[in-house]
Amino acid sequence: MNNSFKLSALEIVKKYRDIIVLNNVSINVKESQFFALLGPSGSGKTTLLRVIAGFVKPDCGRIFIDSKDITQSPPNKRNMAMVFQNFSLWPHMNVFENIAFGLRIKKLADNIIKEKVNRVLKMVHLEQYASKKPQHLSGGQQQRVALARALVVEPEILLLDEPLSNLDAKLRDELRQEIKTLHKNLGITTVYVTHDQKEAMYLADMVAIMTNGNIAGVDSPERLYRKPSSIEIARFLGEVNEFRGVVKEIKAGVSHIETQIGNIVAITDIDLVEGEKVSVCVRPELIQFPANPASENKIMCQVINREFTGSLINVTLAKNNMIFKAIFTPSSLKSSEVKECLIGIDARDVLIFKV
């Protein structure tokens, strides 16, 4: 096996009794990449991470680091470190000893342990807390200790299993930023499991979407969002308005589609034929108001409802009795008195899927 990937998990199958939890799953992660496994609860993310770490033995498939087959290697020989959702710190040890634990097992000298632990304590901004017990720390601080404990052994690959999901919103935002900065500074190859699409999009260079033990798609966050390869991925990564349509005409790469909200012009990579039935999708936040003059689609709609949320306005629109959503900025739809608006949709922002 010779490839340029830092980590490959290939054709992994895992069954528990007759339930297939991982159904021939493959992922390839490049050196220094931040790779997110994104999927709903029960889709098999943790199981795949544990297979990579060596805690779970797959029924089929192989794991490689730098093209070396490590499928049979025990977890402690894989040069990986894992951070869990529930922190899993030792309650009877202080912060310093929790972090030093992996180094003590390796029987490193005390002065080296001290140096290494202090270095990671600094990285996670916990220098002041070395002698505290975990139960005297906030959730965010405990998770930083867990992160430091993983980093201190200088693993080749860092595995993180929903590390932020037990934290409240403010701590989650803070630690999310810190994880991003740490990754930028250390360049450590990272596999990050989450069910939170915003978290995956914010952190990762590459996102794999997992559903029911399968990988539904792998791409950069922006491509998954802008050019999803299936309607399931489009639905999973943010909201979409979906309209039924029929392709009326294709001219010079531009498709004209008759939909429930009128004729829509779309520029798409997929091959369509005239007369074909399609699903036409538009993300609420890509609907413009006021319509950009250069926009290919301009549609007069009724405003059914307007919810002011501070930074955004959620709007319910209607056209031909079809209800759909838009998200406007507060500078646009300033009054709740407005009953009609001319919206714009760029042809490249229209997503087309075959049905």
Ligand SMILES: Nc1ncnc2c1ncn2[C@@H]1O[C@H](COP(=O)(O)OP(=O)(O)O)[C@@H](O)[C@H]1O
């Ligand atoms: N040790 C186990 N024994 C039996 N079933 C399991 C075990 N671990 C996980 N599963 C099942 O595998 C499926 C995927 O679980 P998991 O990998 O934890 O998903 P996720 O992390 O995406 O929520 C679930 O249906 C879960 O119940």
Ligand SMILES: [Mg+2]
């Ligand atoms: Mg899980």
